[in-house]
Amino acid sequence: MTSDHVTRRGLFQGGAALAATAPLVSQAMAAPAQPSSKGTPMSPVELTVNGREVHLQLDPRTTLLDALREHLHLTGTKKGCDHGQCGACTVIVEGRRINSCLTLAVMHDGEKVTTIEGLGTPEALHPMQKAFIVHDGYQCGYCTPGQICSAVSVLEEIDAGIPSHVTEDLAQVAFSDAELRERMSGNICRCAAYSNIIAAMRDVAGETQA
Numbered sequence: 001m002t003s004d005h006v007t008r009r010g011l012f013q014g015g016a017a018l019a020a021t022a023p024l025v026s027q028a029m030a031a032p033a034q035p036s037s038k039g040t041p042m043s044p045v046e047l048t049v050n051g052r053e054v055h056l057q058l059d060p061r062t063t064l065l066d067a068l069r070e071h072l073h074l075t076g077t078k079k080g081c082d083h084g085q086c087g088a089c090t091v092i093v094e095g096r097r098i099n100s101c102l103t104l105a106v107m108h109d110g111e112k113v114t115t116i117e118g119l120g121t122p123e124a125l126h127p128m129q130k131a132f133i134v135h136d137g138y139q140c141g142y143c144t145p146g147q148i149c150s151a152v153s154v155l156e157e158i159d160a161g162i163p164s165h166v167t168e169d170l171a172q173v174a175f176s177d178a179e180l181r182e183r184m185s186g187n188i189c190r191c192a193a194y195s196n197i198i199a200a201m202r203d204v205a206g207e208t209q210a
Helices: 010-030 064-071 127-134 144-159 177-183 194-205
Strands: 043-049 052-056 090-093 098-099 112-114
Touching: 043 064, 052 064, 064 098, 090 144, 098 144, 127 144, 127 194, 144 177, 144 194, 177 194
Parallel strands: 043 112
Antiparallel strands: 043 052, 090 098, 090 112
C-alpha cells in the first residue's frame, strides 16, 4: 500500500530544487526581447519647418514632437503629458493646430510646420507674443508656446467661419469669450492664467472687453 505522507527529508529536497531553479525562471522572465538583427529601417522625412526645408532620417515611430525637439533642437515646443491632454506641444501644420505628441513625423512628409520659434523672435515678436507679455498671459511659462500657437490658430479659425461646439449661428461665427474659451479648452494652464490669455487674444483680434 502506497502512502501519500510527505517526509521531512522529501520536503527539504523539493524546496532546494525549487530554490535552485527560481533564479533561472526569474532571468528568463526579466530578459528583454532581443532586437531584430536588421533593426528598424529608417524613413526619409522632408519638412518645411519655420520656412526652412529639412531632410531627416527617422525611425517611423518618431512623433512629430520628438522630431522637432530631439532632431531639430526646436525645444520651444514642450513635452507635457505626452498623451494629447495638455496642449503644451501644440504646433501649426499646414495652417491647422495639432498636438505634435499624437502624430508621427512620417505622416507629415512634405508639409509645412510652424513652431513658436517660427512665429516671432525676441527682436520681432508676433502680435500674440506681445499681447501675452502685455496681459501677463503666462506665469511659469511652460505651456505658453502651445498656448500662443493655439491662440493664433483660433483667431484664424474664427475669421474663416469655422464653428465650434458653442457656436449658436453656424452661418456666422461670432467673436466672443465663449468661443475663445471653448476653442482654447485643449490647452491647459496649471498656473490658471486663463483670463489673461483671453484678454491677450481679444487685444490681437482688435476687440475690447465688454
